[in-house]
Amino acid sequence: MSAGDFESRWLAPDVNAVWTRFLHVTHRLEHHIDRRLQEQHGITHTQYEIMVRLADSDERAMRMSELADRIVTAKSAVTYQINKLSEMGLVERRKCGRDNRGIWVHLTDAGAERLERAAPCILSLVRELFLDSLNCDQAAELDKLLGTWSDNLDDHDRNPIGHPDHRGPEHAPELS
Incomplete structure (x- = not known):
């Protein structure tokens, strides 16, 4: 393939095949991880990623807007996931002291424990379905x-x- 293959309005068949395969593989990998996390730990992959970002941040807390940027998703999607995690007691919301419009999300102790139990599941799947091949x-x-x-x-x-x-x-x- 050359750069010229990418210049037409439509993808050349061989380039389209690469793109389609990439999408198919990444969606299947995401599906396997999501399904295993839900079955074994009662959380989705997106919820796991949110908890990882919180665990890695200072004081296990981030502003909602920063969290959305870090996991590369819409703020409304983060709000939905935070609602679910909050209902499970894995995170809690707190108003920002300096800015009444800002909301901080904190990973609770229960959330940190769930994350610690789920991490080996993710690591084994990453190895099994991705790295070992x-x-x-x-x-x-x-x-x-x-x-x-x-x-x-x-x-x-x-x-x-x-x-x-x-x-x-x-x-x-x-x-x-």
Whole structure:
């Protein structure tokens, strides 16, 4: 494939096949993780990710808006998940002392315990369904590709399409 394959309005069949396979694999992986977490720990993968972000933050707390940014989802989706986690006693909301509009979410002790019990489940699935199927060279190549995609997304976040500073397809990296 070359960069030119990506320039037409429609994806070339071989490029479309790669994109479709990528989506299929990532959705299946997410489905397996989500199902196992729900069966064994009563939480979704998104809820697990929220608790991980809270556990990794100062005082196990974050503002709702920052949490939405960290897990890359809409604020309304975070609100829904926080409501569910709050009902289970795994997180609690607190008003921001400096800003009455701001809401802080805190991971409770029960939430930290649930997270600690669920972590081995995630780790074993990541190994079983993802890492164990890669050799060292493949893992290094995948890491390189993920870095390229991440850099491209960072650039897009700074200069979205339609923004005057967007660089356009002529500045896309050459694929080999």
